[in-house]
Amino acid sequence: MTEQQSCVVDIETMPRGGPSASWLDRRMQTDVLEYIDRYDVPDRIKQVVISELDRQDWHEDNARTALALVADIDSPRILELGAGHGKLSAKILELHPTATVTITDLDPTSVATIAAHERATTRVMDATALDAAENSYDLVVFAMSFHHLPPAQAWRAIAEATRIGTKFLVIDLARLPTPMLPLIPALGLVIAAPGAFRKGPLTILPFLHDAIISMLRAYRPQALTALAAAADPAIRVEFLPVRPPLVRAVFSRP
Numbered sequence: 001m002t003e004q005q006s007c008v009v010d011i012e013t014m015p016r017g018g019p020s021a022s023w024l025d026r027r028m029q030t031d032v033l034e035y036i037d038r039y040d041v042p043d044r045i046k047q048v049v050i051s052e053l054d055r056q057d058w059h060e061d062n063a064r065t066a067l068a069l070v071a072d073i074d075s076p077r078i079l080e081l082g083a084g085h086g087k088l089s090a091k092i093l094e095l096h097p098t099a100t101v102t103i104t105d106l107d108p109t110s111v112a113t114i115a116a117h118e119r120a121t122t123r124v125m126d127a128t129a130l131d132a133a134e135n136s137y138d139l140v141v142f143a144m145s146f147h148h149l150p151p152a153q154a155w156r157a158i159a160e161a162t163r164i165g166t167k168f169l170v171i172d173l174a175r176l177p178t179p180m181l182p183l184i185p186a187l188g189l190v191i192a193a194p195g196a197f198r199k200g201p202l203t204i205l206p207f208l209h210d211a212i213i214s215m216l217r218a219y220r221p222q223a224l225t226a227l228a229a230a231a232d233p234a235i236r237v238e239f240l241p242v243r244p245p246l247v248r249a250v251f252s253r254p
């Protein structure tokens with residue numbers, strides 16, 4: 001077994017809190033899938049969750065973060081992974097007059113809902129097996145989605161995205177401080193309550209379900225660093241300043 005393979009075996013069982021996560025942190029995580037990741041539930045439920053996420057109003061901020069990373073390139077080539085309904089890419093296209101964007105997601109129904117744009121291409125793509133040549137993109141961005149991947153797949157996404165792109169930006173929920181982890185169900189209720197009053201519980205319950213699972217599956221920065229090392233020890237990780245509850249990591253190869 002090579003050194004990298006043995007690292008991969010360890011990484012598959014690494015807790016979301018990172019290699020040195022505490023006892024409590026290790027217990028407050030789950031392998032339960034979100035509705036978004038299930039193909040045995042009506043697609044309507046998945047689309048409801050993604051539409052509710054789109055109401056969270058983080059796309060413009062995320063688009064500005066992405067564009068800042070390619071500010072020195074006249075017409076940046078950007079690949080978005082896990083784009084859902086493509087609202088982040090739509091913002092990027094709105095904010096940058098010459099950027100071109102390839103907008104992708106694993107879910108074909110979501111990809112079919114993405115609005116057409118003359119500088120955009122849409123495709124079904126798995127973030128862990130990217131169908132593109134080396135250095136095809138100046139930036140690969142994966143927003144609010146990385147926690148969907150278990151460690152065994154997450155390191156592959158880092159390996160793949162840094163193979164085909166100069167920079168790989170991951171924006172995601174940050175894992176809560178350990179003492180707050182047991183409060184996740186209550187936090188989920190607080191997040192979902194306003195929507196439940198507006199739209200009714202049948203719309204908001206799937207969102208609540210996925211919000212709670214997302215918080216339990218979120219990675220700590222130490223875990224992201226370990227995943228990058230498992231992909232290739234040469235990969236650099238830079239954490240950008242951001243307000244909680246988010247983490248922004250930029251992965252790149254020397």
Ligand SMILES: C[S@@+](CC[C@H](N)C(=O)[O-])C[C@H]1O[C@@H](n2cnc3c(N)ncnc32)[C@H](O)[C@@H]1O
Pocket residue numbers: 036037050053054081082083084085088104105106107110125126127128142143144145148149
């Ligand atoms: C929470 S949504 C985020 C949507 C959007 N990026 C945003 O910022 O709101 C997560 C998305 O990740 C996608 N996803 C999950 N696993 C994936 C994978 N292996 N490859 C690509 N996309 C994936 C899901 O289909 C879903 O659309």
